[in-house]
Amino acid sequence: MPEWMVILLLIVAKLGLIFMVLLTLAAYLVLAERKILGRIQLRPGPNRVGPFGLMQPLADVIKLLTKEDFIPTQADKWLFLLAPGLAAVTALLTFAVVPFGPPITLFGHEVPLVVCDLNIGVLFFLGLSSLAVYGMTLGGWASNSKYSLLGAIRGLSQLISYELSMGLALVPVVMLARSFSLTDIVMAQADVPFALVNPLAFLIFLISAVAESKRIPFDLPEAENELVGGFHTEYSGMRFGLFFVGEYINLIILGSMLTVFFLGGWMGPFLPGVVWFSIKVLFVCFFFIWVRGTLPRLRYDQLMHFGWKILLPLSLLNVILTGAFLLWRQG
């Protein structure tokens, strides 16, 4: 086999594997979320389909696929059809830069366990996470319904309020690692994860990540008891399913990002890198579900207030402090 074909095959295999694992994980995350929320409320959660309800995601997919795909008459048809795909694709694309293990050697080739080690991975992630809001906003706009529109507007303004502090929380990480590449950032955490080096940035990023995932306590774009379903009110069947899956893929992505930026990525004793990475990501996902089971939804103005008046100054301060600290250590 020629050299380039081996490389190509390895890349395709890697892509397929990541795709499958990501989608399956997202499906089972839904189940895990329902189970954990159930346990928090002293009920067992779904347990009828298969042993312990393990086939529930499959049943859900069949249900969503066989449901009517409804398009409101007044909707902007093409945008309406496109938006859910946009939401899911942007979520999937982000995973391209996530390094989930140390490079391994296969067939005499060094295979980095990342789809594409961009040297501007951090910017790629930030850019895509801002793009992700397009799926939601366009979906809400195209539905031509007041609830959807309100949800979309809320989503946009929420994005503006937390994305800034999210980016600023990453600046210290970049300063500490001296690189925009996610692989280098993980390498820089070989001794101590950045969560311990810079807990303030970790906290700010964590809060912004919960806001980015559009989940309780920052689920204002959906807010089912105010806006029916928010931006996806008018969606049904698999289009709704795409939004839904996109949300959970997003959850995994944010978990991976938290892991890469602050929890030391695949670094850890004894176990192989991929295992450590999965454990950390799943723990972050569990934490997100735990947050959802615990906190109430913030009011709209409270979120703005919190984003602009607390998170933003704090993250700016943190950038200055980290810079000063680095200078002091050098000089």
Next chain:
Amino acid sequence: MSIWRDIKGTIEPFWITLRNMFRPVVTVEYPEVRTELAPRYRGRLILTRDPDGQERCVACYLCSAACPVDCISMQATEAEDGRRYAAWFRINFSRCIFCGLCTEACPTMAIQVTGFFEMANRNPLETVWEKEELLVDHCGQEPDYNFYHHAGIGVAAARGENPGEDKPVDVKDLMP
């Protein structure tokens, strides 16, 4: 300080929910596990018979008048011996709210509640029960009561024939 209160109020719920995750589940898994119903549980309605095996219902319409959702309907008719009964008697269980007011209104203890509640049906017409399905051949929760032993004198038993009842007095005897 209020900020400490806020921080505490944010952290504390996490501990509570974490603790809840390890508590036993309180759900009763219904088809497999059934709870003990209360002795006076108000489930499906039945039409009972008196101890002599006769239909108790006298088609007086009191139950249908008492019913808050108007789900009982019937047609009264009379037997040869003057005893009234319902020609047909119908309860629409898809409207019934199982309040039990009909059983309280019934003077003959004919209509009674039972502990049976599994009446779900895909066809709404099949939740309408006719007299044949409602009528049972026992006395329900009132094994001794027989309306005609206390009232309806002269219909089922001749005057003065009921247990504990005196023969009618000829009033003309009492004249001075």
